[in-house]
Amino acid sequence: MAKELKNFTKRSDNYSQWYNELVVKADLAEQSAVRGCMVIKPYGYAIWEKMQRTLDDMFKATGHQNAYFPLLIPKSFLSREADHVEGFAKECAVVTHYRLKNDPDGNGVVVDPAARLEEELIIRPTSETIIWNTYRNWIHSYRDLPILVNQWANVFRWEMRTRMFLRTAEFLWQEGHTAHATKEEAEEEAIRMLNVYADFAENYMAVPVVKGVKSANERFAGALDTYTIEAMMQDGKALQSGTSHFLGQNFAKAFDVTFMNKDNKPEYVWATSWGVSTRLMGALIMTHSDDNGLVLPPRLAPIQVVIIPIYKDAAGLKAVSERVAPIVDALRAKGISVKYDDADNKRPGFKFADYEVKGVPVRLAIGQRDLENGTAELMRRDTLEKEIVSLEGIADHIEKELEDIQKNLFERARIYRDQMTTTVDDYEEFKQKIEEGGFILAHWDGTPETEERIKEETKATIRCIPFEGDKTPGKCMVTGNPSAQRVVFARSY
Amino acid sequence: MAKELKNFTKRSDNYSQWYNELVVKADLAEQSAVRGCMVIKPYGYAIWEKMQRTLDDMFKATGHQNAYFPLLIPKSFLSREADHVEGFAKECAVVTHYRLKNDPDGNGVVVDPAARLEEELIIRPTSETIIWNTYRNWIHSYRDLPILVNQWANVFRWEMRTRMFLRTAEFLWQEGHTAHATKEEAEEEAIRMLNVYADFAENYMAVPVVKGVKSANERFAGALDTYTIEAMMQDGKALQSGTSHFLGQNFAKAFDVTFMNKDNKPEYVWATSWGVSTRLMGALIMTHSDDNGLVLPPRLAPIQVVIIPIYKDAAGLKAVSERVAPIVDALRAKGISVKYDDADNKRPGFKFADYEVKGVPVRLAIGQRDLENGTAELMRRDTLEKEIVSLEGIADHIEKELEDIQKNLFERARIYRDQMTTTVDDYEEFKQKIEEGGFILAHWDGTPETEERIKEETKATIRCIPFEGDKTPGKCMVTGNPSAQRVVFARSY
Numbered sequence: 001m002a003k004e005l006k007n008f009t010k011r012s013d014n015y016s017q018w019y020n021e022l023v024v025k026a027d028l029a030e031q032s033a034v035r036g037c038m039v040i041k042p043y044g045y046a047i048w049e050k051m052q053r054t055l056d057d058m059f060k061a062t063g064h065q066n067a068y069f070p071l072l073i074p075k076s077f078l079s080r081e082a083d084h085v086e087g088f089a090k091e092c093a094v095v096t097h098y099r100l101k102n103d104p105d106g107n108g109v110v111v112d113p114a115a116r117l118e119e120e121l122i123i124r125p126t127s128e129t130i131i132w133n134t135y136r137n138w139i140h141s142y143r144d145l146p147i148l149v150n151q152w153a154n155v156f157r158w159e160m161r162t163r164m165f166l167r168t169a170e171f172l173w174q175e176g177h178t179a180h181a182t183k184e185e186a187e188e189e190a191i192r193m194l195n196v197y198a199d200f201a202e203n204y205m206a207v208p209v210v211k212g213v214k215s216a217n218e219r220f221a222g223a224l225d226t227y228t229i230e231a232m233m234q235d236g237k238a239l240q241s242g243t244s245h246f247l248g249q250n251f252a253k254a255f256d257v258t259f260m261n262k263d264n265k266p267e268y269v270w271a272t273s274w275g276v277s278t279r280l281m282g283a284l285i286m287t288h289s290d291d292n293g294l295v296l297p298p299r300l301a302p303i304q305v306v307i308i309p310i311y312k313d314a315a316g317l318k319a320v321s322e323r324v325a326p327i328v329d330a331l332r333a334k335g336i337s338v339k340y341d342d343a344d345n346k347r348p349g350f351k352f353a354d355y356e357v358k359g360v361p362v363r364l365a366i367g368q369r370d371l372e373n374g375t376a377e378l379m380r381r382d383t384l385e386k387e388i389v390s391l392e393g394i395a396d397h398i399e400k401e402l403e404d405i406q407k408n409l410f411e412r413a414r415i416y417r418d419q420m421t422t423t424v425d426d427y428e429e430f431k432q433k434i435e436e437g438g439f440i441l442a443h444w445d446g447t448p449e450t451e452e453r454i455k456e457e458t459k460a461t462i463r464c465i466p467f468e469g470d471k472t473p474g475k476c477m478v479t480g481n482p483s484a485q486r487v488v489f490a491r492s493y
Numbered sequence: 494m495a496k497e498l499k500n501f502t503k504r505s506d507n508y509s510q511w512y513n514e515l516v517v518k519a520d521l522a523e524q525s526a527v528r529g530c531m532v533i534k535p536y537g538y539a540i541w542e543k544m545q546r547t548l549d550d551m552f553k554a555t556g557h558q559n560a561y562f563p564l565l566i567p568k569s570f571l572s573r574e575a576d577h578v579e580g581f582a583k584e585c586a587v588v589t590h591y592r593l594k595n596d597p598d599g600n601g602v603v604v605d606p607a608a609r610l611e612e613e614l615i616i617r618p619t620s621e622t623i624i625w626n627t628y629r630n631w632i633h634s635y636r637d638l639p640i641l642v643n644q645w646a647n648v649f650r651w652e653m654r655t656r657m658f659l660r661t662a663e664f665l666w667q668e669g670h671t672a673h674a675t676k677e678e679a680e681e682e683a684i685r686m687l688n689v690y691a692d693f694a695e696n697y698m699a700v701p702v703v704k705g706v707k708s709a710n711e712r713f714a715g716a717l718d719t720y721t722i723e724a725m726m727q728d729g730k731a732l733q734s735g736t737s738h739f740l741g742q743n744f745a746k747a748f749d750v751t752f753m754n755k756d757n758k759p760e761y762v763w764a765t766s767w768g769v770s771t772r773l774m775g776a777l778i779m780t781h782s783d784d785n786g787l788v789l790p791p792r793l794a795p796i797q798v799v800i801i802p803i804y805k806d807a808a809g810l811k812a813v814s815e816r817v818a819p820i821v822d823a824l825r826a827k828g829i830s831v832k833y834d835d836a837d838n839k840r841p842g843f844k845f846a847d848y849e850v851k852g853v854p855v856r857l858a859i860g861q862r863d864l865e866n867g868t869a870e871l872m873r874r875d876t877l878e879k880e881i882v883s884l885e886g887i888a889d890h891i892e893k894e895l896e897d898i899q900k901n902l903f904e905r906a907r908i909y910r911d912q913m914t915t916t917v918d919d920y921e922e923f924k925q926k927i928e929e930g931g932f933i934l935a936h937w938d939g940t941p942e943t944e945e946r947i948k949e950e951t952k953a954t955i956r957c958i959p960f961e962g963d964k965t966p967g968k969c970m971v972t973g974n975p976s977a978q979r980v981v982f983a984r985s986y
Contacts, residue, residue: 032627033570034563034614039627042558042642049559065535066542070527071616071647071663072586075593077526079601090593093565094604095616097587098651100568108572111587111613120604121527123564123588123616134525134532143838149535154564154647158591170564345636 087221212464236437580714729930
């Protein structure tokens with residue numbers, strides 16, 4: 001069983017299959033009976049809850065409040081904002097009826113044709129429309145602004161190809177929707193939230209990200225600017241991990257939301273929206289995990305330390321348990337989540353494999369001989385290195401190890417990302433390099449046509465025009481026309 | 494404005510209208526553009542978040558984990574459990590299509606007839622079916638049991654008459670779904686969670702409840718037993734505030750979920766489910782609030798203490814603010830949530846009214862003369878009593894006031910509930926008494942027919958067969974047939 005647990009496809013053999021197997025074997029999620037929808041299992045959900053709690057605290061610290069808006073959106077709302085409906089509304093779940101009835105032929109239930117809705121309702125693919133329709137009644141004067149609201153919700157987009165966490169028909173996310181009196185304030189907010197996402201990705205998920213702005217082709221449908229954090233997965237592909245949109249006055253105009261400014265003149269309200277989703281779980285998995293299973297950064301691990309007793313008989317277990325109890329207390333006093341797994345129906349080897357697959361950052365094994373020596377065997381999940389440690393001051397030691405693992409995971413990912421980032425000036429070289437994966441920094445003439453051509457010929461897209469790094473102008477690698485700065489190209493999820 | 498805020502319909506004039514106005518004026522929720530669906534506004538959502546957090550901690554302390562199951566359920570799942578489909582599945586939102594397209598006539602978007610689903614999907618009215626279909630793969634042996642899972646989710650039931658929080662088409666809730674190896678263990682779990690709900694209602698919401706079991710007529714569709722907590726609102730009507738169901742093996746049989754027991758024989762799994770919803774917000778409002786607005790128990794109040802400065806000029810405000818700062822710190826150090834409202838664009842009178850409507854438990858007003866005297870004016874929201882208190886040791890004083898308010902609200906509600914609970918032996922007297930509202934303890938012969946007749950003739954239902962109180966047998970007030978014990982009758986929400 002222990003072997004079976006760890007019997008993965010190797011990343012080097014088939015990265016995609018490795019990912020799918022890991023999600024199931026680490027007990028994170030599984031396919032459901034509904035096409036494209038997953039079940040998030042308790043262990044996977046516990047990681048998501050840690051993400052939620054951390055992000056929610058960060059949103060509140062930046063002045064946001066939570067609220068809740070309806071799941072269903074009247075069909076007519078979607079066509080109010082022209083770009084929005086083109087980008088979003090088409091592939092969605094449509095509610096047309098409100099009742100079932102017994103099948104006259106006695107075969108279960110059928111849709112009651114008499115219960116057809118006058119106007120169809122759409123399961124929200126995102127909530128700009130229903131929220132801006134609501135804000136119309138909340139906003140009258142500049143004194144009502146800003147509105148800084150976030151919603152934790154499920155959304156639904158009818159996706160053709162789905163992969164657990166990365167792209168599912170239903171997914172969980174948060175969507176912030178803010179309203180402002182000025183363009184500058186809205187733009188600041190959009191950048192502020194992008195920085196919150198980057199902070200979360202780097203300091204909690206240990207995932208290094210590139211911050212930047214999307215090209216017009218990759219913009220959110222209805223936005224004037226979309227800011228993004230882009231992470232690199234272990235196969236060199238990019239994963240868009242969070243976006244923040246400056247929506248200008250588009251939704252205010254579509255839903256007629258005006259306010260009286262300080263000069264007592266009516267003006268359209270300025271908007272942002274920003275979101276991250278259960279997709280972050282995919283980013284987490286594909287940044288750190290290895291051929292033995294999940295690797296979790298300590299700050300998001302539901303169990304940070306597992307302690308496993310090694311014993312021969314009941315007396316042996318009792319002796320170990322007595323020595324472990326104060327260690328557990330000391331760790332908990334430090335706010336470290338620890339599990340002492342003394343379950344008698346599983347062998348230590350099985351437990352070792354199980355917690356390894358589940359990515360628990362630190363494993364402590366304590367046997368009867370250890371008691372005599374005052375030691376334990378500590379294994380770090382990030383390096384798989386084992387060391388014999390003294391039980392004296394063990395809680396302090398573990399605390400430091402956890403901090404070190406958190407840092408090491410980030411550094412390892414950053415070094416890999418940097419190694420896999422290259423600068424290219426020639427389009428033929430670009431075509432070769434892109435096959436190797438990674439980010440390519442190249443000059444682009446700023447036109448959608450060139451971007452489209454590159455995408456068609458290489459499957460690479462512009463992930464973002466980065467905020468940081470080299471800002472030297474140059475010439476487009478494809479057309480030779482002027483380029484303001486290098487942009488980040490990659491193939492992506 | 495201050496007057497307008499408090500200009501409610503009185504409870505004695507029209508309780509129902511008072512409720513609707515309060516929900517809006519206290520900024521808790523509002524109707525949305527979608528029939529029967531509400532928008533939960535930030536202040537209302539902040540109260541719900543406190544409920545969620547507290548309940549979630551209680552669920553985890555009793556060994557439960559969270560997970561997430563799909564929003565949409567295949568239509569065929571609903572007819573698997575015969576009672577369940579009769580009770581639930583009929584009035585629900587039905588997804589029939591997965592795509593919209595541009596209207597050929599140029600009028601927005603229309604449903605694409607080519608995108609019809611082979612099998613319709615239902616927005617979950619509750620998740621027993623999809624969860625038990627999932628559990629089939631999770632459960633093989635008695636070692637896989639128990640499964641103690643909870644889900645926080647939105648659900649949808651097409652209700653004809655809706656009222657904010659009390660009965661809405663979409664609502665937020667938690668649904669626990671547990672799987673057990675034995676009948677006894679499942680029954681214990683159902684009772685355990687009922688007790689968790691009662692503990693939460695009484696000790697956090699300050700809402701006294703009667704615990705008991707539902708009669709067959711009032712049982713959850715698919716349950717063998719439904720346990721309930723019943724609260725009494727200020728108009729004497731009952732509000733079912735939480736239910737916990739012993740489901741027997743019904744869903745295991747419907748979805749073929751078996752396990753190998755310790756004797757290595759296959760057996761169907763035993764089940765419970767239990768839930769509370771945003772309906773609790775309605776219970777909270779209708780238990781404590783008054784003609785001046787919302788009254789919140791301190792343990793669920795997003796703002797427990799508001800401090801309002803009274804001043805003439807900037808120097809005056811500065812002097813008050815400097816004296817208030819250490820008080821705010823002292824309160825926060827005690828874990829008390831405090832807001833110092835020094836907003837300059839609203840008068841103190843407006844602020845007083847606003848926080849009164851919003852039910853903030855303690856209000857402290859500090860003026861320049863108070864600074865000289867070392868005092869402040871403290872108002873308790875529950876009694877509306879004002880007192881002059883010393884600023885020395887004010888944080889300790891407020892802490893005690895909050896505890897006292899929490900207790901007082903519960904006691905006040907309990908005394909009212911007890912006063913409005915009467916014992917009746919005669920059916921004619923019952924018909925009169927039921928008009929006055931309240932709970933009536935009466936004997937009933939245990940048959941659905943008699944219960945149905947009472948309901949038709951008096952609009953009263955059996956709220957529960959209570960666990961506690963007088964267990965003396967007697968004779969049914971309607972038929973004269975034997976009755977095992979008195980049951981609780983009431984008109985209800």
